[in-house]
Amino acid sequence: MSAFLDALRTAGQGDAGMTTGEPHAAVRTGWDEVHRAALGGAAVLAAGGLAPGDAVAILAGAPADVAPAAQAVWLAGGSVTMLHQPTARTRLDRYAAETLRTLQVIGARRVVVGAPFDEFADALRENGVDAVTVDELRAGDPDAAPDVTRGDDDPALLQLTSGSTAAPKAVRITHGNLWANLESMCAAADLRGGRDVMVSWLPLFHDMGMVGFLTLPMCRGIDLVTVTPADFLGRPLLWLELISRYGGTCTAAPNFAYALAARVLPRAEELDLSTLRFALNGAEPIDVRAVRGFLAAGERFGLAPTAVVCAYGMAEATLGVSFHPWGTPLEIDVLDAHALEHEARARPAEPGPDTRSFPVLGPPLDGIEVRVVADDGAVRGDREVGVLQLRGPAITSLYLTVDGPVPTRGDDGWLDTGDLGYLADGRVVVCGRVKDVIIMGGRNIYPTDVERVAEEVDGVRAGNAVAVRWVEDGRRESFAVAVESRQADDESAAAGIASAVRSAVTAAMGVRPGLVKVLPVGTLPKTPSGKLQRAAAGKLLQA
Template sequence: MLLDSTISRLEAAADSGTGVRFVGNSVMPDGEPVYVGWNQIHDEARVVGAALQARGLVPGDHVAVLGPTSRELITIVRGCWLAGVASMVLPLPMRMGSLDAFIESTRARIRHGDAKLVLIDPLLADFYTAAEGDPPIESMASVMPGSSTAPGAEALESPPHDPERLVILQYSSGSTGEPKGVMIPDRVLSANLDAACEAAVLGTGEVMVSWLPLYHDMGLVGFLALPMTKGVDLVQAAPQDFLGHPGNWMQWISDHRGSATAGPNFSWVLATRALKRMKELDLSSLTLALSGAEPVDPSAVEAFVDEAARFGFTPGGVFPAFGMAEVAIAGAFPERGRGLQTDTVDRVVLETQRVAKPIDADDLEVSARRLPLLGKAVPGMEMKVVDPDSREELPERHVGELLLRGTSVTPGYYKRDDATAALFRDGWLCTGDLAYLLDGELVMCGRIKDVIIVGGRNVFPEDIERAVGPLDGVRAGNVIAFGMEGYKGKESVVVVAEVRVSDTSGGLDEIRARIHERTLDVCGLPPRDVMLVQPSTLPKTSSGKLQRGKCRDEYLAEELALVD
């Protein structure tokens, strides 16, 4: 067996003397943290792997797993990999009201991914039942140690190393009718984990803290596969224990001396609010606070730094980064310890000429846009920016499509030759992101498909959403802006915002007027429409990302949950 195989890494990590500490009421019903060594998880995972083989699964097969964050889920993922079987960790339902859509998308993933077996947590058994054409469905408990249907660990037959064999089949959390499963073979996973560790200087003594969902690439690869294969201590919680009480995240870091953690932009906003009410924390151990998975808002990062500094956190710990499932997780990382660095550019020049013209950093009016530097490509990877039309490489500070190439790039989407063909051009992965380079570092601007062309300007919806979010009566992080064809075919802007009337916000008309004015400030033209909707109704993926396209569809179909 080659030294760099995933299985050999799991074997080595089992002897590292490290492990995972399960915390939070959802993972530990009695609320008390429990520490389990990777060696024990490994022994139990060998039982899982043997159980899968006893059911006729062979290396190269796929197993779908549906369950909340738990010791069992982690053990099953590891057991799949030990048996040479690819794991498909399925997203959980976001809202009970969308249960039909959840069942439809789950079945689509299971069938498209050719799952030979579906393992479901007993808590979710009533939500998904087998239909004609589905593979066998069993309880997760049936393959765990102690089950009468699980053989002993000694029955596991370790498969020969195959660098092209899939370890992970990662379906997009926003997939619906036409699922796209990112293929992560052994060689890609190993290369990216090595690259992430080198770029982030992750080493012995590290304690990683995560509540991220394990059906998302940041949670599964960045904060489970990495510590599980590298022998790093992990503190594992569940997303609901963070979302219900965001202060828990900071408490876990304080209690267990966490040194590295991660979350999308909205989670840092929630953590900042929680810190305002907290006392007697110690965040001095946290030296890598990664912000990724969605555009990084410098103002949100700085607000977190200001609050966290009271508890010993240093600004250098901020770590804005770029990643995507198509490279396993890590794409571009900054230097660890340097903190947030930004490039302040002229918004109008950026939108009209697609050039990042630097302006005075003190001029932070609406005419300026402040963009975080996300570091350089991780080891083994290259990146360049090209003109979206001519495909010619662009010089620094010129905005175009970001392309990636290297050892961490997926071979494509499972059984989606059309999507795979569109993903690559001349050996480069086309990300669909607009970006520019500055001294070799990546600066992201937005998604190509989301850009709104208004009056000859390329307006980025994130700018409108961030400008509207802080307004009184608007729920920050719950604003969507998108383009609509207007008069004489010209595109105009629609803003949809979740609102909550308070003593200071005024009525709905006043909130709508403020949104109207702020949108006019950002894009130079009044919005075509401002829609105010009920809290917790904007469409999001199962990982919490806003779905602009789906919101636009619901707007056209008049299906938005308007406030009264």
């Protein structure tokens, strides 16, 4: 029996619910109402031929639509895939082709469509896809819902990985994976119904949004206040205002959002952030300066100095891998740069010009094992850098790809994350991605170190600098730095920014970039969830 499905049914009997519609017209919907609507939707899906185990994709933007639609699929016995959403700059012909390719990979013949994407329903039907609207699901009879039993090994979520629109790949998350991770995250964050209020603007096609800030509160009976990414990006201060207005205790965001919040908080008035105890920072490399800036800017509004929780996670682990213990101060590991880059050792050092700093991401969540492995497969010891590997009930066993299913784990049950890092007294520290590390003269240079230096140069847009491997004219490997700037079209200004970036990186890192390029705003390639794509940026520079 699926403990996850049992939890959805139980949460539907409580008093908690979700608040949507901010900042225009707030509407509170109890999880009991969501559950009843989901039962009706499950009846519609079953009557339309959905069988247990079938994959269903969802293309909808409003959390108030996604919650009952996703739950309807689960109650009918299906698995859910949240499709990446087109933006104003998306070429719709290309998006349609990529969506059809994604549906083939996950084996979905049905798509639930909701606002603002209703126009896609007819296009899907013309391509042989059964499209059902959110309104059609809401019209279903809850008393006609099927009585479906699912087990821990049955698929619950087929989570598309970041950047997968061109070459789709999905992580197969089972009911057992999902429930194990939800349980361990709730324990680590001490999340409780009746006490906590979760506040989110995260996209629901991303695992942090879908698993952490919709599925978790929906099946654990925790109050949720949720808006869309467009609401946040249109007015970033809204995020903090909602925490203040509703007494938010728990939130989460990628690092860039905390940097943005630090910039807008000085303009705020009469906020109360004293209730916020758990502000998870994850999904992209964590810049300690951004965290400290956010904490400093929020201090006058009662924000606790321990509020930010640096974390490590990935879709292959369902969501969370490790959390820094909440309620404790931010912990930074300062390392000797030479030992890190030449010896693959995380040797502590006093802060100085020849050091590198990384946030400590806490111990693994309950049930998750983490080990560090060298290139030859040998398990490394404490403070020895290598590839992080994971094992446990929350770790997926299967990818779905254009070439068919592919195992995610080795014969010994360990998942290779592709991340370089180390363990410090059992706590996880991540240094970077294996494929992104730049090797010069036997030295490992982490792109994030270069990018943070480049972002400090006047004229460079925060969060829009990328460092990639670079080989030119058959010479030894070097690296290139690309930055976005609003002055990119001014030849003289762009040249000055490029020169400043080159000088700053050379001074800070002791190595000179082979190329520095200043690009217009919006040029650097990013995933649908907003992460910079280094491989694509490298191809752009080569072109």
